[in-house]
Amino acid sequence: MSITTNSTSTSSTLLSPQQLTLNISAEKFNFADTSELIAVDSKSAQHQAWVAQSEAKKAAEFGLNLQQAGFNLLALGEPGTGRTTLMLSAMHEAASKQSAPSDLIVLHQFDSNTKPLFLKLPAGIGTQLKQGLDQFVRQLAKELANLLEAKIKDNASTLIQEFLNVQISTIKTNIPKIQANKQLTQYFVLLQKDILDTLEAWQPSASADDNNLDALLSEGFFGRYRVNVLVEHAVNQHAPVIYDNDPSLQSLFGGIESAGDSSNTPDFMRLRAGNLLRADGGALLLHLRDILADEQNGTQLLEKLHRFLRNGTLQIEDLTSSSSQGSSFVSAQDAIPVSVKLVLIATREDYYELIDEKYDFFSYFPIKIEFAEKVKANAENYAAYAAFIAQKCQQFNCSHFTADAVVALLHAMHRLEEDQTRISTKFAVLEKLMLESAAAAELRGAKLVAKEDVKAAINRKYARHCYIEAHARDSIVDNELMINVYGESVGQINGLTHIDLADASFGSPVRISANCYAGRLDVLTIDREVSMSGPTHDKGVMILQSWLHTNFAQFNPLNLTASLVFEQEYNGVDGDSASCAELFALLSSLAQAPIKQGIAVTGAMNQHGEVLPVGGLNEKIEGYFRVCKDIGLDGQQGVLIPQRNLRHLMLSDEVIDAVSNGQFHIATMNNVADGISHITGHTLQEINQLAEAKLIAFKQILEDNSPKILTK
Numbered sequence: 001m002s003i004t005t006n007s008t009s010t011s012s013t014l015l016s017p018q019q020l021t022l023n024i025s026a027e028k029f030n031f032a033d034t035s036e037l038i039a040v041d042s043k044s045a046q047h048q049a050w051v052a053q054s055e056a057k058k059a060a061e062f063g064l065n066l067q068q069a070g071f072n073l074l075a076l077g078e079p080g081t082g083r084t085t086l087m088l089s090a091m092h093e094a095a096s097k098q099s100a101p102s103d104l105i106v107l108h109q110f111d112s113n114t115k116p117l118f119l120k121l122p123a124g125i126g127t128q129l130k131q132g133l134d135q136f137v138r139q140l141a142k143e144l145a146n147l148l149e150a151k152i153k154d155n156a157s158t159l160i161q162e163f164l165n166v167q168i169s170t171i172k173t174n175i176p177k178i179q180a181n182k183q184l185t186q187y188f189v190l191l192q193k194d195i196l197d198t199l200e201a202w203q204p205s206a207s208a209d210d211n212n213l214d215a216l217l218s219e220g221f222f223g224r225y226r227v228n229v230l231v232e233h234a235v236n237q238h239a240p241v242i243y244d245n246d247p248s249l250q251s252l253f254g255g256i257e258s259a260g261d262s263s264n265t266p267d268f269m270r271l272r273a274g275n276l277l278r279a280d281g282g283a284l285l286l287h288l289r290d291i292l293a294d295e296q297n298g299t300q301l302l303e304k305l306h307r308f309l310r311n312g313t314l315q316i317e318d319l320t321s322s323s324s325q326g327s328s329f330v331s332a333q334d335a336i337p338v339s340v341k342l343v344l345i346a347t348r349e350d351y352y353e354l355i356d357e358k359y360d361f362f363s364y365f366p367i368k369i370e371f372a373e374k375v376k377a378n379a380e381n382y383a384a385y386a387a388f389i390a391q392k393c394q395q396f397n398c399s400h401f402t403a404d405a406v407v408a409l410l411h412a413m414h415r416l417e418e419d420q421t422r423i424s425t426k427f428a429v430l431e432k433l434m435l436e437s438a439a440a441a442e443l444r445g446a447k448l449v450a451k452e453d454v455k456a457a458i459n460r461k462y463a464r465h466c467y468i469e470a471h472a473r474d475s476i477v478d479n480e481l482m483i484n485v486y487g488e489s490v491g492q493i494n495g496l497t498h499i500d501l502a503d504a505s506f507g508s509p510v511r512i513s514a515n516c517y518a519g520r521l522d523v524l525t526i527d528r529e530v531s532m533s534g535p536t537h538d539k540g541v542m543i544l545q546s547w548l549h550t551n552f553a554q555f556n557p558l559n560l561t562a563s564l565v566f567e568q569e570y571n572g573v574d575g576d577s578a579s580c581a582e583l584f585a586l587l588s589s590l591a592q593a594p595i596k597q598g599i600a601v602t603g604a605m606n607q608h609g610e611v612l613p614v615g616g617l618n619e620k621i622e623g624y625f626r627v628c629k630d631i632g633l634d635g636q637q638g639v640l641i642p643q644r645n646l647r648h649l650m651l652s653d654e655v656i657d658a659v660s661n662g663q664f665h666i667a668t669m670n671n672v673a674d675g676i677s678h679i680t681g682h683t684l685q686e687i688n689q690l691a692e693a694k695l696i697a698f699k700q701i702l703e704d705n706s707p708k709i710l711t712k
Helices: 035-040 045-052 054-065 083-095 125-154 158-174 182-201 219-225 249-253 288-292 298-311 327-331 348-355 379-396 403-417 427-443 451-464 467-477 535-552 579-591 617-631 643-648 653-660 672-680 684-705
Strands: 073-076 103-108 116-121 228-231 241-243 283-287 341-346 367-370 374-376 422-424 492-500 505-518 522-525 560-566 599-601 638-642 665-669
Touching: 035 379, 045 054, 045 083, 045 379, 054 073, 054 083, 054 367, 073 083, 073 348, 083 241, 083 283, 083 341, 103 125, 116 125, 116 182, 125 158, 125 182, 125 219, 125 228, 158 182, 182 219, 249 298, 283 288, 288 298, 288 341, 288 348, 341 348, 379 403, 379 422, 379 427, 403 422, 403 427, 403 451, 427 451, 467 505, 467 617, 492 579, 492 617, 505 579, 505 617, 505 684, 522 535, 535 579, 535 684, 560 579, 579 599, 579 672, 579 684, 599 672, 617 638, 617 643, 617 653, 638 643, 638 672, 643 665, 665 672, 672 684
Parallel strands: 073 341, 073 367, 241 283, 283 341, 492 599, 522 560, 599 638, 638 665
Antiparallel strands: 103 116, 103 228, 374 422, 492 505, 505 560
């Protein structure tokens, strides 16, 4: 007994040329070319891109305006969607509303042999203090000999004390903001005491040949009175925004400059700030991938960042050397309080792969910003893309685009997403296509980029990456790979594969064949038997088996052994997009109903016989069309696709023209009943009746050949 599939449709549907792509009218735009948009709207390209990422923008602005500690941002999205550029623009916009943070300086701490003194001073004051103390050191070096001579002559340090008082007063007068700083006031007291103690202890050498004044006039003595400005800001500067595109332990956390054997530079003067210190009071942007890709230090980088986020403090370490040089100096440092808003950019794959392992780390990034890979195709987004194109033309100083050329670019972005209702947000791809189109216009001496230039750029890109596809197609045309596109055949069908090589992707037909005979091993896939199939393909075959049992084995065993194989496929198969084609080949073999060989089939199926959408549809159709074109179009060739894939069609002009001329056709199926009818000319009920008759014959064969049990 056979059971036909529940269906609201009884036949496949041939598509008209208008259904094979999205038709965008240039009349929707109120400009002749994009130069007019510059005069109307001077907003940046980043602003236009944010229009398409409106939800991400809301989250970014909310997170950047939260000044409390612990509200760091995690931006998730695919490369090319504007994650970095747009986040930097938002960070700069938020930082422009905040005043410059403090300068960070390091001084010698006279009451400690090794411990440096870290001070935060108002913006610009650190540099002024450095200049003031440098001038003080120069004056001291210049007058030191005279001061010591007066000391010896008068046996008193009165002149030295007066000199120091004048110099320190000059510094305080020139930099009035430091007078209220108690730590600096105490520092100057200790500085004067240190100089007086040193000069009091100094005695002239007894030998005229040994002038120990030269030893005093050295960096070992004067260096203690200098200022190491770790972080400096201008008074009129806004909060810092830093992008570390090559993060390392030293670039993030700073380090200690190595000292040569003959160097007298004091330890505190060798401290160097990292980007976390430079971004104090502002924001720092990092890529998670850059950290994870550092095989040597990636784990340590994440761990140190985690500690920094937990403690809110940073200690500069000697990260460039494994030796113990300066270790006592390092261990004696105070931890520096730092307030930085971290913006971490990551792909969703990297984030979800790491979150279980580093959950505590990501708990410090509560503001998650999702960058969409596609947005709705509506008038607002189209206008934003057009304005983006205009701004990029101005930025790159290239020719502007006509309205028709903008339509062609939008069409390409729809094609990139394979969706007539959604448009891709990979602005990096759009930029490259713009520049290649502008170059094409320049080659033909045009002042504006036209639609033909965009298509020329697309065709040139295809030509640069079509070698492998052309090689495979030649193998089919030369009959090395057996693909038949004429006539009819039993148990044989052309399926469609999608090959993705990262820099290029294309579709190619593959012959799927089936044999059926009496047995009880069910459906065997040769590819699976030799471990050349993936789990998704195997799942599709098991769904196919379920459909067969539902239709033919409700009351009796199936009594069938069937073999399926992807002919001349040696690289392995995966995916379930061929499950419909496999079922049709099997039913054809079982019912001995021939299949039209000019029709290639793609589509997955569920247990109820409903046909499900598949990916890579445009490449599959175009790849098969090019094969048929090279072999010879006869008007009987075409592709059968899932009806649920209709909105994904963004086919090339070449295919659309062939359909318009009746040389090629594309049909849709909603269920397997539609599909089997289209490729065989028989209804599913007729095929089922033929198949059931064959299964009854198989059953009889098995019973006739089964061992007989003798009874008395």
